[in-house]
Amino acid sequence: MNKLLIVGTVAFDAIETPFGKTDKILGGAGTYIGLSASFFNLQSAIVSVVGEDFPQEYIDLLKNKNIDVTGLEVVPGGKTFFWSGRYHNDLNSRDTLDTQLNVLADFNPIVPENFKDADVVMLGNLHPNIQIGVLDQMSKKPKLVVLDTMNFWMDCALAELLQVMKRVDVITINDEEARQLSGEYSLVKAAAKIHTMGPKYVVIKKGEHGALLFHNKEVFFAPALPLEEVFDPTGAGDTFAGGFTGYITQSEDVSFENMKNAIIYGSNMASFCVEQFGTQRMEKLEKREVQERLQQFKALTQFEIALEN
Amino acid sequence: MNKLLIVGTVAFDAIETPFGKTDKILGGAGTYIGLSASFFNLQSAIVSVVGEDFPQEYIDLLKNKNIDVTGLEVVPGGKTFFWSGRYHNDLNSRDTLDTQLNVLADFNPIVPENFKDADVVMLGNLHPNIQIGVLDQMSKKPKLVVLDTMNFWMDCALAELLQVMKRVDVITINDEEARQLSGEYSLVKAAAKIHTMGPKYVVIKKGEHGALLFHNKEVFFAPALPLEEVFDPTGAGDTFAGGFTGYITQSEDVSFENMKNAIIYGSNMASFCVEQFGTQRMEKLEKREVQERLQQFKALTQFEIALEN
Numbered sequence: 077m078n079k080l081l082i083v084g085t086v087a088f089d090a091i092e093t094p095f096g097k098t099d100k101i102l103g104g105a106g107t108y109i110g111l112s113a114s115f116f117n118l119q120s121a122i123v124s125v126v127g128e129d130f131p132q133e134y135i136d137l138l139k140n141k142n143i144d145v146t147g148l149e150v151v152p153g154g155k156t157f158f159w160s161g162r163y164h165n166d167l168n169s170r171d172t173l174d175t176q177l178n179v180l181a182d183f184n185p186i187v188p189e190n191f192k193d194a195d196v197v198m199l200g201n202l203h204p205n206i207q208i209g210v211l212d213q214m215s216k217k218p219k220l221v222v223l224d225t226m227n228f229w230m231d232c233a234l235a236e237l238l239q240v241m242k243r244v245d246v247i248t249i250n251d252e253e254a255r256q257l258s259g260e261y262s263l264v265k266a267a268a269k270i271h272t273m274g275p276k277y278v279v280i281k282k283g284e285h286g287a288l289l290f291h292n293k294e295v296f297f298a299p300a301l302p303l304e305e306v307f308d309p310t311g312a313g314d315t316f317a318g319g320f321t322g323y324i325t326q327s328e329d330v331s332f333e334n335m336k337n338a339i340i341y342g343s344n345m346a347s348f349c350v351e352q353f354g355t356q357r358m359e360k361l362e363k364r365e366v367q368e369r370l371q372q373f374k375a376l377t378q379f380e381i382a383l384e385n
Numbered sequence: 386m387n388k389l390l391i392v393g394t395v396a397f398d399a400i401e402t403p404f405g406k407t408d409k410i411l412g413g414a415g416t417y418i419g420l421s422a423s424f425f426n427l428q429s430a431i432v433s434v435v436g437e438d439f440p441q442e443y444i445d446l447l448k449n450k451n452i453d454v455t456g457l458e459v460v461p462g463g464k465t466f467f468w469s470g471r472y473h474n475d476l477n478s479r480d481t482l483d484t485q486l487n488v489l490a491d492f493n494p495i496v497p498e499n500f501k502d503a504d505v506v507m508l509g510n511l512h513p514n515i516q517i518g519v520l521d522q523m524s525k526k527p528k529l530v531v532l533d534t535m536n537f538w539m540d541c542a543l544a545e546l547l548q549v550m551k552r553v554d555v556i557t558i559n560d561e562e563a564r565q566l567s568g569e570y571s572l573v574k575a576a577a578k579i580h581t582m583g584p585k586y587v588v589i590k591k592g593e594h595g596a597l598l599f600h601n602k603e604v605f606f607a608p609a610l611p612l613e614e615v616f617d618p619t620g621a622g623d624t625f626a627g628g629f630t631g632y633i634t635q636s637e638d639v640s641f642e643n644m645k646n647a648i649i650y651g652s653n654m655a656s657f658c659v660e661q662f663g664t665q666r667m668e669k670l671e672k673r674e675v676q677e678r679l680q681q682f683k684a685l686t687q688f689e690i691a692l693e694n
């Protein structure tokens with residue numbers, strides 16, 4: 077089985093949506109990526125950090141999904157990273173109510189020995205220096221390195237972000253971030269400019285409007301599945317990234333054609349994530365449901381037009 | 386050849402976008418629908434009204450596209466409907482600067498004798514009573530009636546709109562209008578509610594984010610083609626409707642499967658419309674270009690995933 081190395085936060089989230097409110101629950105980019113990737117045939121490991129306040133049951137939950145947690149450091153006496161946010165009525169925007177870095181402030185990632193030769197590396201949204209620190213520990217060049225980032229690092233650590241971008245194959249960002257990073261409004265022009273910064277493949281996430289995959293002059297689009305109810309968008313982007321990298325790791329194929337399938341799988345996994353609060357839906361999800369929904373994605377997008385003379 | 390009957394405005398537009406500004410140019414829903422549908426093998430006619438100030442060259446332009454203009458009334462001494470608008474920087478929203486109904490205020494549509502048995506009727510955005518007036522003149526039940534409308538009629542003529550909705554097969558509206566009409570935020574729920582108002586097929590246009598086709602529990606999605614530059618969105622929705630109805634008229638097939646193809650063709654035609662000001666691009670467009678772009682739509686959306694065990 078191929079190996080997927082994930083670096084990303086493992087954290088507490090407190091979430092408010094128009095449909096309800098949670099206390100501190102399991103969250104973090106690494107968690108969502110790991111849960112999503114666990115539906116594929118692969119070996120995965122999460123590199124992250126938590127405090128002594130992090131419940132053993134959450135760690136066991138990851139272990140039970142066959143995720144290697146050797147690289148999940150538990151800091152004695154430390155407090156786990158905490159994020160709290162409130163979604164607006166349309167669920168398309170949110171306000172951050174609180175961010176407590178805690179143990180994340182001094183996080184020094186340690187890649188487990190047997191994942192230094194991972195086939196695929198998923199760099200979840202974190203300070204670019206941490207992402208670079210992970211790449212520096214790899215003993216061989218991975219087949220594919222995927223970078224997720226956000227506007228915060230464009231504002232506060234652009235030089236470091238540009239450094240890590242030179243070392244990755246794929247970048248996943250949302251539409252507004254693509255515009256900020258490139259200075260181009262048109263997403264086609266934005267992707268072309270971001271190509272020149274390093275990543276040969278640019279994935280632009282548009283939330284409920286789907287995701288675009290750019291590679292040179294080629295472009296592919298995966299819609300979001302139209303849902304009756306979106307309950308909580310938290311983690312959807314990370315779940316997308318977990319489906320994308322999970323599928324690629326399993327299939328051992330980093331071609332553009334196969335990446336099309338991978339972003340369909342990313343959208344597929346994300347469509348489940350938003351159906352319940354936090355990680356609830358992903359914890360209980362079954363492979364059978366993923367395959368059934370894949371049929372829905374086919375029905376949603378596949379057509380047969382005979383060309384005319 | 387099958388017959389497509391189009392009712393819709395033929396008008397003057399004055400447009401401002403971040404890229405430039407026009408004086409009074411050819412516009413109107415009927416014009417855009419007619420130009421778009423002219424790329425298919427069919428007979429079409431426009432029912433509309435203009436004033437004496439409407440240039441013969443514009444009428445000749447429609448005639449040269451093989452559009453029957455017997456039902457285009459020219460009111461002696463009358464002035465043509467005029468709309469003026471300014472688009473915001475993102476081109477996703479616009480302000481109406483001026484609307485002069487002029488001859489449209491007393492428009493009494495007359496369906497040409499040889500189009501009273503049209504196979505497909507496209508009711509462009511107009512007062513619902515005018516749309517009903519056209520349906521009342523049909524000598525036999527059309528295979529398909531498609532209705533376009535807008536929020537203005539939901540605000541000012543809802544009772545009449547609900548009447549015409551009971552008599553159509555397909556409604557095309559944008560996402561905000563679907564929400565207003567149904568009182569539902571989720572587009573899946575909105576479409577389900579709009580089904581109960583009459584139309585068996587609901588097309589929800591999301592502009593640069595594509596279009597959804599709903600039919601009972603089934604849903605299909607056509608993306609907008611990602612473009613380097615959008616120059617002027619005016620007429621894109623009508624051009625979409627012209628491609629949709631044009632393809633269906635040509636293919637004589639009103640099944641859901643064929644409607645998938647039709648909304649792909651609608652998106653295809655609309656992707657050209659926005660590339661230049663007003664009707665410029667559609668006037669010069671060639672069939673060859675439409676077929677080439679269809680290949681781009683296939684590359685954008687079609688994928689091959691083998692199902693797992």
